[in-house]
Amino acid sequence: MFLRNCWYVAAESREVSRQPFGRVLLNEPVVLYRREDGSPVALEDRCCHRRAPLHLGTLIGDRLRCGYHGFTFDTSGTCVAIPGQDKVAAGIGVRSYPVAERHRYVWVWFGEKEKADPTLIPDFSYNDDPAWAAVGACLHVEANYLLLVENLIDLSHVPFVHSSTIGSAEDTNPKLKTERGEGFVRVTRDAPGISTPPSMRALGFAPVVDQSKIITFKPASNIWIDIPTKDAAPVAGRNEPMQRRVMILNAITPETERSCHYFWVNARDFDLGDTERSAFFLKTVTQAFNEDKNILEAQQKNIELDPKAPTLNVNADWGGVQAVRMMDGLITAETARA
Amino acid sequence: MFLRNCWYVAAESREVSRQPFGRVLLNEPVVLYRREDGSPVALEDRCCHRRAPLHLGTLIGDRLRCGYHGFTFDTSGTCVAIPGQDKVAAGIGVRSYPVAERHRYVWVWFGEKEKADPTLIPDFSYNDDPAWAAVGACLHVEANYLLLVENLIDLSHVPFVHSSTIGSAEDTNPKLKTERGEGFVRVTRDAPGISTPPSMRALGFAPVVDQSKIITFKPASNIWIDIPTKDAAPVAGRNEPMQRRVMILNAITPETERSCHYFWVNARDFDLGDTERSAFFLKTVTQAFNEDKNILEAQQKNIELDPKAPTLNVNADWGGVQAVRMMDGLITAETARA
Amino acid sequence: MFLRNCWYVAAESREVSRQPFGRVLLNEPVVLYRREDGSPVALEDRCCHRRAPLHLGTLIGDRLRCGYHGFTFDTSGTCVAIPGQDKVAAGIGVRSYPVAERHRYVWVWFGEKEKADPTLIPDFSYNDDPAWAAVGACLHVEANYLLLVENLIDLSHVPFVHSSTIGSAEDTNPKLKTERGEGFVRVTRDAPGISTPPSMRALGFAPVVDQSKIITFKPASNIWIDIPTKDAAPVAGRNEPMQRRVMILNAITPETERSCHYFWVNARDFDLGDTERSAFFLKTVTQAFNEDKNILEAQQKNIELDPKAPTLNVNADWGGVQAVRMMDGLITAETARA
Structure with a gap:
C-alpha cells in the first residue's frame, strides 16, 4: 500500500533520454523517455498486447513502438498502430502517467490524473x-x-x-x-x-x-x-x-x-x-x-x-x-x- | 498443470551419454543415460531411499547406482541392490519413463505408460x-x-x-x-x-x-x-x-x-x-x-x-x-x- | 520447530573475538563477542530500537553499542544507554542467551534460561x-x-x-x-x-x-x-x-x-x-x-x-x-x- 496522489521522483533528468528507460515504481513497471522536443513521457512499461516491457522498444518520433510485435503508442498511451491491422479499436492502450520535469528530476503521479497539479511538486x-x-x-x-x-x-x-x-x-x-x-x-x-x-x-x-x-x-x-x-x-x-x-x-x-x-x-x-x-x-x-x-x-x-x-x-x-x-x-x- | 500423455524432448541425443545427466522436466527430476548398447534410459532422478538425485551416481553396466548409499536400479527403475542387505523387497524402485530416441532427440513420455506409442513422436x-x-x-x-x-x-x-x-x-x-x-x-x-x-x-x-x-x-x-x-x-x-x-x-x-x-x-x-x-x-x-x-x-x-x-x-x-x-x-x- | 532446551555450537572459539560476529541460529539472529576478560557473550542480533543487527556495532569495554543509533547493551542484553536521553527505562533490552565456551567451541542455549546447565554440554x-x-x-x-x-x-x-x-x-x-x-x-x-x-x-x-x-x-x-x-x-x-x-x-x-x-x-x-x-x-x-x-x-x-x-x-x-x-x-x- 503506497500513497498514490502525490508526486514521486521517477528518475534523475539525466537518466531520461531518447533511449526508453524502464524502472519499477510502486510495484508498477514504468517506462520513461523524452519527446523530440525534450519533454518527458511516462507510460506503463507493459504492452497491452502480451505484457512485454515497452522499454525494450524503439522510439518513432514521439511514439513508442513495442520491441516485441510493434504495437505503437502515442505519448498518451493510446495504441495508434498494430502491425498487420488497418485499424486499432478505440480504447486500446497502456496507462500513461502525469509527468513533470523540475529541479533536475522527472516526477510521476500515480494517483487520480485530475489531481496531478504540478504546483504540488516538492520544492527541490x-x-x-x-x-x-x-x-x-x-x-x-x-x-x-x-x-x-x-x-x-x-x-x-x-x-x-x-x-x-x-x-x-x-x-x-x-x-x-x-x-x-x-x-x-x-x-x-x-x-x-x-x-x-x-x-x-x-x-x-x-x-x-x-x-x-x-x-x-x-x-x-x-x-x-x-x-x-x-x-x-x-x-x-x-x-x-x-x-x-x-x-x-x-x-x-x-x-x-x-x-x-x-x-x-x-x-x-x-x-x-x-x-x-x-x-x-x-x-x-x-x-x-x-x-x-x-x-x-x-x-x-x-x-x-x-x-x-x-x-x-x-x-x-x-x-x-x-x-x-x-x-x-x-x-x-x-x-x-x- | 502440464499435458502428460505426449512425447516431450528431454535432451538432444548428444547430451545423453554414459555419464548420467539430470534435468527437471514438467517439475519432475529426470535422469537420462545410455545403456551399454547405446539405447537411452529415463528414470526418476530421485532415489526412493533418501531422495538424492541419481544423476550424481555411477553406471554399473546398464544399472544406475545411487551416489549416496549405493542403491542400484535397473533400467526399469526397479531397485536391484541395497548395500548391506541380501534381498530387496519387491516393489521398491524409482519411476521409469517411456523413452525413445528419434531425430537426434531423446523423447520422454510423462503420462500413462501403456499409451506411450512411439508412432506418436512428432516428425522432426x-x-x-x-x-x-x-x-x-x-x-x-x-x-x-x-x-x-x-x-x-x-x-x-x-x-x-x-x-x-x-x-x-x-x-x-x-x-x-x-x-x-x-x-x-x-x-x-x-x-x-x-x-x-x-x-x-x-x-x-x-x-x-x-x-x-x-x-x-x-x-x-x-x-x-x-x-x-x-x-x-x-x-x-x-x-x-x-x-x-x-x-x-x-x-x-x-x-x-x-x-x-x-x-x-x-x-x-x-x-x-x-x-x-x-x-x-x-x-x-x-x-x-x-x-x-x-x-x-x-x-x-x-x-x-x-x-x-x-x-x-x-x-x-x-x-x-x-x-x-x-x-x-x-x-x-x-x-x-x- | 527446533529443540530449544539444549546446547548448540554457535561458533568455533576462534570465530569469536572483540569484533562482534553475527550468525543466524534456529532462525534467530545472534551476535557473539568476547568480554575484555575473553569470556564470550551471546545476544539477540537485533536492536530493540529499530531492529538493526548489533554485529554492525562497536564494543565499548564489555558493552555493545548499536552501529545505527548508538543504543548500548550490557552483556545481559540490558539497554544501558540511549544517546540523547539521560535515562533508560527499565526493561528495555535485547535477549541474552546462556553461553559457555568449552572444547574450542562457543555453545549457546536457546531454551529456558534456568535450565541452561553447563554440565549438559556435549563432551567434545x-x-x-x-x-x-x-x-x-x-x-x-x-x-x-x-x-x-x-x-x-x-x-x-x-x-x-x-x-x-x-x-x-x-x-x-x-x-x-x-x-x-x-x-x-x-x-x-x-x-x-x-x-x-x-x-x-x-x-x-x-x-x-x-x-x-x-x-x-x-x-x-x-x-x-x-x-x-x-x-x-x-x-x-x-x-x-x-x-x-x-x-x-x-x-x-x-x-x-x-x-x-x-x-x-x-x-x-x-x-x-x-x-x-x-x-x-x-x-x-x-x-x-x-x-x-x-x-x-x-x-x-x-x-x-x-x-x-x-x-x-x-x-x-x-x-x-x-x-x-x-x-x-x-x-x-x-x-x-x-
Whole structure:
C-alpha cells in the first residue's frame, strides 16, 4: 500500500533520454523517455498486447513502438498502430502517467490524473538554483522506503553510522526541536561545539564547529536537510568565523514493499564553480549514503527473518513516528475514498 | 498443470551419454543415460531411499547406482541392490519413463505408460534426413513454455525482434492464412517483396525476396516453421531466381511453471556438406533466439509483477490463441480422466 | 520447530573475538563477542530500537553499542544507554542467551534460561585434549540439519560418497550393531579386511585394514564417530600391526529450516605435534565433507521440488530413524510444556 496522489521522483533528468528507460515504481513497471522536443513521457512499461516491457522498444518520433510485435503508442498511451491491422479499436492502450520535469528530476503521479497539479511538486529548487552547486545520484536500496524515511528524519544515527564521513562522533546530544504542521514534520537539531565532521574538516573549518540540521519531511517521502556549519573556535589568520551551508535533498520512491530508489542531492552555497569540490562531495556523500544502505538492508533482512519482532520508540524517534503516522493517515484516507 | 500423455524432448541425443545427466522436466527430476548398447534410459532422478538425485551416481553396466548409499536400479527403475542387505523387497524402485530416441532427440513420455506409442513422436525428421543439413541447440528460458509457443506461432514479432538477424523489418504486412485442424494449428504467412533478412543476404539472395513461413503447431509444444525464400528481383549473372528452403523445428519442454527448455533445429535443403554454412546458421540463429529469450524473460518478470494484468488478442494472435485453447482442452480432458 | 532446551555450537572459539560476529541460529539472529576478560557473550542480533543487527556495532569495554543509533547493551542484553536521553527505562533490552565456551567451541542455549546447565554440554573434549591432535572447520550447508544428522549416523554412504578420500569402496557389508539408550543412539559398524581408505593409506597402513566406526548420536544434533583402524595384513619390517584411532566430532546447528552450520572436528591420537599431518587431515576431511555437502544440497533441492515424495527406510537407516524419532519426541514434549 503506497500513497498514490502525490508526486514521486521517477528518475534523475539525466537518466531520461531518447533511449526508453524502464524502472519499477510502486510495484508498477514504468517506462520513461523524452519527446523530440525534450519533454518527458511516462507510460506503463507493459504492452497491452502480451505484457512485454515497452522499454525494450524503439522510439518513432514521439511514439513508442513495442520491441516485441510493434504495437505503437502515442505519448498518451493510446495504441495508434498494430502491425498487420488497418485499424486499432478505440480504447486500446497502456496507462500513461502525469509527468513533470523540475529541479533536475522527472516526477510521476500515480494517483487520480485530475489531481496531478504540478504546483504540488516538492520544492527541490536547490538542485538547479544557480546560487547553489548540487551533486547527487540514485541509490538502489533493498529495504522498505519507510526505513529510509525514518533514517533521514532521525539523524541521531549520524555520529554512529557516519563518523568517518559526514558526521561527528560527538554529535550525540543535540538540542532537539520538533514540530508537526499541516503536511510536514520538522526536526531541528542544534549541535554546538562538536568536533568537525571529516567532510567539513576538508573544507578548512576549525577543529570544532557549531552545526545545525533542520530536517523537514513532507509526504510521501521527501526530506530536506538544511545544514549550516560555523567555526566554533578561532582559526589563525581568519578574521571572521567560516560558515557554510549544505542542503541535502532526499526523495525516496518505493520500488516494491521491500526495496526503494533513493534520489539524493547535496547542494552547497559556496565554491559554486569548483568542480573539484563537487567531486569531493559526490564521493564523500556517496560513501556516507552507502553506509546507510548497508544498515538499512541488514535491518530489512532482520525484519524479514521475524516480521513480528517489536520496535521501540524513544525521544529521537518523534519525527519518524510522526511521519509514519502522517503517511498511515493519508494512505487510509486515500484508500477509503477509492 | 502440464499435458502428460505426449512425447516431450528431454535432451538432444548428444547430451545423453554414459555419464548420467539430470534435468527437471514438467517439475519432475529426470535422469537420462545410455545403456551399454547405446539405447537411452529415463528414470526418476530421485532415489526412493533418501531422495538424492541419481544423476550424481555411477553406471554399473546398464544399472544406475545411487551416489549416496549405493542403491542400484535397473533400467526399469526397479531397485536391484541395497548395500548391506541380501534381498530387496519387491516393489521398491524409482519411476521409469517411456523413452525413445528419434531425430537426434531423446523423447520422454510423462503420462500413462501403456499409451506411450512411439508412432506418436512428432516428425522432426528434418533433423536427421540426409537431404537436409541441420544445426541446433538447447536454450534455457526463464519463462512459461506457452509464452514461447505463442512467440513461435505468431511470427509478427520477427520484423521487430529479429530485423538484425533472421528477419526483415518490412515483413509487417504478410498475407495470413490460418487453419485449425484435428490436432494441429497452422498459420501461413506470405511476405512477397520484402527486403532480404540479414541471414538470407549472407547466402547471396537478391536485396528483395519473396518469403513464406508455414507454421504448424502440434501439442504439447512442437512447432515446425517451413521457410521458403526466393529472389524477388533479378540478380546479374543469375538465370534463375535463387530459392532456398529452411525448416525450423521447435520443441519446448516445460521445466517448471516459470521456465522451460527450448530445443531448436535449423535445417536447410542446400549447401549440405558446407560446415562453414552450418556454423553460420548455428551462430545467427543462436543470436536470434537469444533475442527472443531476452523478450520472453522480461515478459515473464512483468507477468510475475502483476499476474492479473490483462492481455489483448488481435488478428495475429489467432494461431497462438487456438494453440493455447487446444492445450487447455487437452489438459482439462486428461485431468478429468485421471 | 527446533529443540530449544539444549546446547548448540554457535561458533568455533576462534570465530569469536572483540569484533562482534553475527550468525543466524534456529532462525534467530545472534551476535557473539568476547568480554575484555575473553569470556564470550551471546545476544539477540537485533536492536530493540529499530531492529538493526548489533554485529554492525562497536564494543565499548564489555558493552555493545548499536552501529545505527548508538543504543548500548550490557552483556545481559540490558539497554544501558540511549544517546540523547539521560535515562533508560527499565526493561528495555535485547535477549541474552546462556553461553559457555568449552572444547574450542562457543555453545549457546536457546531454551529456558534456568535450565541452561553447563554440565549438559556435549563432551567434545577430544577437541582440546592434549592427548589428541584436532583439526576442524565450520561448513555452511544449504540443507535441513536432520539430513546431515542422518548422513552421519548412517555411514553406509561412505563407500559411495567418499571412496576417493576417507572411505573404502569395499566397506559395504559391515557387521552392524545398533542401540538406543537413554538420550542416545549408537550404531557400531565393524568392517574387517577392507581395502585401506586413501586417507589411511597416506598414514602408512597396510593395503588392507580392519576398521570400525562407533557412531553415537545425542540430541539435538551431536555425533561422535570413533574410528579405530588396524593393519589387517603384515607389513615388511613392521613387527606389530599399525593401529590408529581417529575421532570425528560433529555438531550441527540449524540456521533455518533449509540450512545449517556444520561444525566438525577430526581428532587423532597419534603424530600429535606433526603440523604436516594436521594439514593433511584438514585438507582431506574438508574435501570429504564437501562431498557430503554436494549430496545434501542436491537432496534438499529435490525435496523442495516435491516435498511429498516418499522416502524408504532400510536396515542401515535404523540409527537415523531412531535419532529423528527421538528428536520428534523431545520437540513434541517441549512444545507441549510451553
